[in-house]
Amino acid sequence: MQILVLLAAAASFLATAAAANPYANFSRSCTAVGLFHNFFLGATCCHPGDDGNDSQSENELDLTMCIGLNQVSGHMQWEVYGKFSNYCTNCTVFAPAGRAEHQLTCSCKPLVGSRGAVLSTLNLDEGIANDWGTLKCAGGMASSPRGGRDY
Ligand SMILES: *[C@@H]1O[C@H](CO)[C@@H](O)[C@H](O)[C@H]1NC(C)=O
Numbered sequence: 001m002q003i004l005v006l007l008a009a010a011a012s013f014l015a016t017a018a019a020a021n022p023y024a025n026f027s028r029s030c031t032a033v034g035l036f037h038n039f040f041l042g043a044t045c046c047h048p049g050d051d052g053n054d055s056q057s058e059n060e061l062d063l064t065m066c067i068g069l070n071q072v073s074g075h076m077q078w079e080v081y082g083k084f085s086n087y088c089t090n091c092t093v094f095a096p097a098g099r100a101e102h103q104l105t106c107s108c109k110p111l112v113g114s115r116g117a118v119l120s121t122l123n124l125d126e127g128i129a130n131d132w133g134t135l136k137c138a139g140g141m142a143s144s145p146r147g148g149r150d151y
């Protein structure tokens, strides 16, 4: 029950964050965005510092906590503890030319059926926000303790 309340709060936070928080759209407020160990999103994200100037934090967000696989379509989807790593390989993160948002593309194989791998793409700005310097995903997972460090 408590978890459900938390999830609802996190979902409504993500829904309103884009409008309320100028840093919410992580593609617009983070640099050095990249994927490492196949399933971790790394980024250096801006937030207001104590002195009023912009400050920056390094982040590494475990995407397996935010993304799962639709076992019918074979496409990735936003899902708490989705563990898409069990089904997906060859992941890349890139920002298409002329567009600011970052996209994640992977090749995934559903458990169901004998079909081969399916290529799918998620717009990371739809499920990931820069919460005052810390990357968070839909459902409220935040970046690891190593993230959020000021420097
Ligand atoms: C904040 O930024 C301004 C302009 O770059 C700079 O002059 C000022 O020293 C900075 N403040 C602190 C506390 O670093």
Ligand SMILES: *[C@@H]1O[C@H](CO)[C@@H](O)[C@H](O)[C@H]1NC(C)=O
Pocket (backbone or CB within 6 Å): 089, 090, 107, 108, 117
């Ligand atoms: C992953 O990429 C390698 C090298 O390009 C390719 O040989 C392999 O078939 C790909 N795997 C899937 C599941 O797409």
Ligand SMILES: *[C@@H]1O[C@H](CO)[C@@H](O)[C@H](O)[C@H]1NC(C)=O
Pocket (backbone or CB within 6 Å): 018, 025, 027, 028, 099, 100, 101, 125, 126
């Ligand atoms: C994030 O910002 C980029 C660049 O301004 C914009 O193209 C994109 O639509 C935004 N995404 C969301 C989910 O707000």
